[in-house]
Amino acid sequence: MSSASHPDDHLLAAWNGLAEDNQTMRLVSADTLEPLVVGLPEAFSIASLPRLAALDAVGAPGEYRVARTLGQGGMGVIRLAEQTSLFRNVAIKTLRTDQHYEGATLDLLREAWITGRLEHPNIIPVHALGQDEHGLPMLVMKMVEGVNWAEALHDPAKMPARLRSERDPLTAHLKILMQVCNAVHFAHTMGIVHRDLKPDNVMLGAFGEVYLVDWGLAVSVIDDGSARLPLAKDIKDVAGTAAYIAPEMAGAHGQAIEARTDVYLLGAILHRLVTGQPRHGGESLMATLINAYDSKAVDYPDFVPGELALICNKATDRERAGRYESAEAFRVAVEDYVEHRDSHRLTESAGRQLATLRSFIAEFLAQPHDAAGPRTQRQPPTLIYKLFAQCRFGFEQALMLWADNDDAKSGVQDVLEVMIDFELHVGDEKAAANLLAELKQRNHEFEQRLAALREALGREAQQIDRFKRIGHDVDLELATGERSVMIARLAVVFGGAPLLNSALVRLGASEYSFQNYFVQFAAISAGAALVVYVMRHKLLKNAINKRLIASVFAMLAGALVMRLLGFVLGLDVAGCTALENGLFAFGILMLALLTDARLWPAALAFLVGAFGAAFVPSLVLEFDGLSNFAALLLIARAWKQTEDSKQR
Incomplete structure (x- = not known):
């Protein structure tokens, strides 16, 4: 021819x-x-x-x-x-x-x-x-x-x-x-x-x-x-x-x-x-x-x-x-x-399922999603994974019946590539990597996309870890029970010292002077430091707790400075005590505004103590002790309620 x-x-x-x-x-x-x-x-x-x-x-x-x-x-x-x-x-x-x-x-x-x-x-x-x-x-x-x-x-x-x-x-x-x-x-x-x-x-x-x-x-x-x-x-x-x-x-x-x-x-x-x-x-x-x-x-x-x-x-x-x-x-x-017809029939059936799988994936990926990162905010429907499993099983069964079924071999490659592409789209790095490892023929495009996804996820993980650390540091609910116990103990110290001093003065065993005033302050500060030291492992779990405790000692330091200035300026002790309670009132009010709004009743308690000491100097120690005790118990109660709600 x-x-x-x-x-x-x-x-x-x-x-x-x-x-x-x-x-x-x-x-x-x-x-x-x-x-x-x-x-x-x-x-x-x-x-x-x-x-x-x-x-x-x-x-x-x-x-x-x-x-x-x-x-x-x-x-x-x-x-x-x-x-x-x-x-x-x-x-x-x-x-x-x-x-x-x-x-x-x-x-x-x-x-x-x-x-x-x-x-x-x-x-x-x-x-x-x-x-x-x-x-x-x-x-x-x-x-x-x-x-x-x-x-x-x-x-x-x-x-x-x-x-x-x-x-x-x-x-x-x-x-x-x-x-x-x-x-x-x-x-x-x-x-x-x-x-x-x-x-x-x-x-x-x-x-x-x-x-x-x-x-x-x-x-x-x-x-x-x-x-x-x-x-x-x-x-x-x-x-x-x-x-x-x-x-x-x-x-x-x-x-x-x-x-x-x-x-x-x-x-x-x-x-x-x-x-x-x-x-x-x-x-x-x-x-x-x-x-x-x-x-x-x-x-x-x-x-x-x-x-x-x-x-x-x-x-x-x-x-x-x-x-x-x-x-x-x-x-x-x-x-x-x-x-090999049975093998071919399985291949044809799996091929139809593969077409359906492609359709479902395309429909899912066409829906709007958060483009801020590589991971979609929506959970992929289980039907996609069910179709993938059925489709892959069909091709693999076809190969079991006839190992030289080229259509089934191509089908396994195709269904794996379809799911790798899908997992890369939804940002599941582990699933994509596992499927990519099963490919008989290397796919350089997928390998590059996987590397890019890992890099993006690494950046995202770092950002998420940073946000977690920030969230942990500002979590007011962390150690609320321990804080409640600490504040209750401080209530005994801060409230008990002035009242004990008042009793001693009434009995004539002591005199309410600046010397006595500084001794009382030293006792309160030492007691506060002892309570915090004993509970330090439970209290110092994050930054916000550390700052709250630091704020308490900052207010104590402010009170010390105020007492020293009052002594230097020749102010009477009752006046310094009234100003000190005012300092505590506004210090607590600032904490309420910046950290925990539930602290404002404590500010009122300190304010009552301040005005009481100013208008009734003869009862300055009573107003000081009772306002300290009431204010700190109000704070302890608020934090105790938070802990109880967490446990419920």
Whole structure:
């Protein structure tokens, strides 16, 4: 066959003749083009055939009793008949009344000679070849009841029950194709090339029989010298069915016609099974033949299993060397697919789930989210993870059934990449890293995105840690119980010291002077320091607690300064005590404004003590002690309530 991928002008002219006149080519049985062949072999005569007439020479019943017509094609007519000697039904094929010419006669004879040589379970047996009562050739064959494959493809209801599969129609048709391959391969071993393989030429019997019929275009690649069969090397004209025809047939390259020509036709049938359309198409016969001659590889849609797509393109390669070496090799490839069909079914199901998963992820990611950081603020729906698990399980189960399922391998890679992309979008670094480690093929883009995510998450973690530390440092609820206990103890110290001093003064055991005033202050300060020291591990847990305690001692330091200034300025002790309580009142009020609003009642208690000491100097120690005690107990009570609410 010529290596040219496009027809030359001579071939185009020949095809144009096919389209325009009916002398060089004639249309046989639907779309089959066949050259007009004339001339019987010189050593052969119809008269030499035995008479197989329905009536004998004197009009008595003969060997065959014709019942009715079963059907007819372009040249012949097939009738149902009874073979009277064996009491069985047979099919008799004769020429139509308008086809009584030498070329049609030779076609019928050649079909008989070819099928007579090919004794195979998938080829209809020939019982006899003879002449009818008119001296015309008649072919007696096995009677097969059923439908042709093309009708069953068009209307599944016509598919014989023995061959039907409701669960997996494609596998049922592939099994039929494998039986056709058996017949074709057997014919090839006998040197016969069919040249017109198509569903129309396959008969399906009611009991599961599959027969390859219509050998009218068959040629021999072996010259036995009998001239009974046309030789492939002598082919000079285009012949075949345009929708299935091989490039060398379309180009009328007889020297190139051989077993792999039929392999191409088998591949074209497989194309019809998986797509529902013939291998070659066009708006005209010319366009169809050009497409057949070019025979470009098909980019099959997603619904066609990948393995079958590869088988189709390999079988229908334009160059014979690129095709399967035999019909048997083609059959084995199809059989391997059928054996792996369960794996393919799991792959197809997982593929549909993968499409659904992509859709759900796209819908989820399209929703608005917080773009401030890499992590979305919304929890991914569990359905996404459920679909991922089911999808991945399906592909992995398919690989368990067939380890070389390339579609399943690609599916595992695809579903992992889909989820890695999703996890990177939602900012789940650990999930993305774990899935990325399972990829069989490295993905540098994902690795770069993961590195960027880790960097962003690191910055986010640092910021979150900083916020946590800040939150911890300003958490007023931390150690509220311990603070409450501390303040209650300080209430005893701060309130008890002035009242004890008052009692001593009333009893005359002491005098309320600046000396006494400083002794009292020293006792209060020492007591406060002792309480804090004892409870330091519980109290000093965060910055806000440290500042609150520091504030207490700052106010004590302020009170000391005020007492010293009062002594230097010659103020009386009662006045200094009143000012001191005022200092405490506004100090507590500042804490209430800046830290804990619940402290303001304590400020009022100190303020009462301040005014009491100022207006009733004789009761200065009582007002001082009671205001200290009341103020600090109010603070202790507020913090105790906070601790109780935490525990509830």
